[in-house]
Amino acid sequence: MSSEHLDSDRVISILDRVFAGHNKPMGLHEPYFPGKEWDYVKECLDTRWVSSAGRFIERLEVDLADYLGVKRVVAVVNGTAGLHIALKLSGVETNDEVIVPSATFVATANAVAHCGAIPHFADIEPKTLGIDAARLGEYLRDATDIRDGKCFNRNTGRCIKAVVPMHTFGHPVDIEGVLEVCQRYNLIMIEDAAESIGSMYKGKQTGTFGKAGIFSFNGNKTITTGGGGAIATNDEKFANFARHITTTAKMPHPWEYRHDMVAYNYRMPNINAALGVAQLEQLDTFLKLKRSLAERYAKEFKNVSGLIFFTEPESTKSNYWLNTLVLNNEQSNMRDVLIKRGMESGYSMRPLWLPLHTLKMYQTCPRMDLNVAENLSMRLINIPSSVFLGKGHS
């Protein structure tokens, strides 16, 4: 059908119209510092509180907990470290399995491997781009046994300890569906909300549904601390333990250096937290700008043949971290053509990550059928999404 043909010139001309007057080349998601970033960072330098203690770390933790509506937040050095610790504190040990989507950034699986455990890959569903809870439930029914209240992979004999749903590009996964599966199979849920700060599922913040939720403040995220992350939880004991094990497990004492377990140096420095406090103050403004850009994209791409612009799943409010075009099935051979044309024209574009089960270190890991992840990986394209690109569209 010629009417279905994807015209890459048309896509580029839309971007040219949407971003008339903007500088190019344009990154996929660049930082934006219109608030008190410099004031707070300068305060760190002036007071010399730049390192692992200081008022901004504590303030970032309190402010983010307030924003999310959780009891506690522990700031860490990045999202990977946050996931590693959350899984470890959930009892994930050497030779356990942890269910993660195959369609996610590699850090989700790496954090499992850092516990000595094995990623077990779940498929995603087209309407959320996150774990397909219904199909995961069916798969676990056939592939696992419950013994002594624990879930065992019938094939490998290993214990499956946890599930890590990830909110892809900021779009909330079917978190209630995943939580129901976790309850049915006695699995702990750790939410990978690295991409979804500010996104809501039925009016509640992502990252607040499981035992813990992990956020990332990497430079390409909606708000950034340069490098950083956070663990959010309603479990005070979990939070205290996370704080302890991310700060070398030093026992409180005015001078003695006594540490009571093998631990990590995963604390976010105060200078990075200063940036984070200033960014968090503007998160709601940023989210409005991102929504404004997404709405503009939705309007502009509405009648373009061969693709659709991905919009937030029902009952959710996405932060639209990375805006996404979904090519029709028969247009998947156009993916790289369009990405190249975009880059030549000054617009950063990116496909979905290679499904993790195709990477050589994870090829032998257990998995359910992953045909949706495989299919979508050929059809998704992220397009420029920086907060400041949202200005002037309302």
Place this chain on the structure above:
Amino acid sequence: MSSEHLDSDRVISILDRVFAGHNKPMGLHEPYFPGKEWDYVKECLDTRWVSSAGRFIERLEVDLADYLGVKRVVAVVNGTAGLHIALKLSGVETNDEVIVPSATFVATANAVAHCGAIPHFADIEPKTLGIDAARLGEYLRDATDIRDGKCFNRNTGRCIKAVVPMHTFGHPVDIEGVLEVCQRYNLIMIEDAAESIGSMYKGKQTGTFGKAGIFSFNGNKTITTGGGGAIATNDEKFANFARHITTTAKMPHPWEYRHDMVAYNYRMPNINAALGVAQLEQLDTFLKLKRSLAERYAKEFKNVSGLIFFTEPESTKSNYWLNTLVLNNEQSNMRDVLIKRGMESGYSMRPLWLPLHTLKMYQTCPRMDLNVAENLSMRLINIPSSVFLGKGHS
């Protein structure tokens, strides 16, 4: 002998004289930003290059490699991460053993544990506060077998892969002695130079003698990046591998996300590197100030009964990161008395770390006789050592 009595009033009165006019309370080692710290950090914010790429990361790596006289430096998120990666790339695997001093910060042993390996504790010598090479050599002669070119612990049957000498408080260890033992027993040497940036052993920078040297830029170090560290090496392949595995092992490609091994998110953010570049520009000035303070301390404490001021070992030039009083044996019961008096008077003081083999998670680890570490842990006291405290003593 009453002439040997340690008079804590006298120690405090010396500090009062040395630091007349300084603000109190006084930390043990506080950051100092008299250079281009603001300019460079502000440049990061203005250009929005705050995260995992940017000119300051590269510049810090090049500038530090130049300073040290090594081929390559890889900037990482902190010293612990640097040690972890250096050990991993040296082939340290689950159930191997790695020799570390018992008298070191806990991170040295934690990095071994993060590889799944077991710390094997070595004693230190009084004249360097670092590993006693002669005694380590004798111990290994009796405690190990060499088979197929590998060194095996005769007791545990495990392979000993590496030795991590640490330059305590900046004072160079007998690095040639340790290196000779490593060569004799086919052990890789990774230098823990977290505390010794700028310190020299026979005219050559510490951190440049082994397969790799690790530096820390934590807030309490001679120069700081808030939180950060670096791996220095003369082995290009090792450096390339370190870079790869600390940055999620992503293969170069304009848009594809292909990663070829389980890897880490250990890259130093650019905003932290900006601070580091500015600090490194002043390192020689800082070292002069630190030496000036150490010389003042040496003079003031020369005739104080019951203690000596620790001075750099023969053939070395120490950065005097943390200045150290060594109480006479019979004064060890005065250690905590003096520390408390110091703190009450506004001077941070600190004993040696508890020897790591006494911490509960490392109590069952293999070890040589550790009587020197145990003895010195009761007799050492660090006293205020910040760079800026060196002003006005020359």
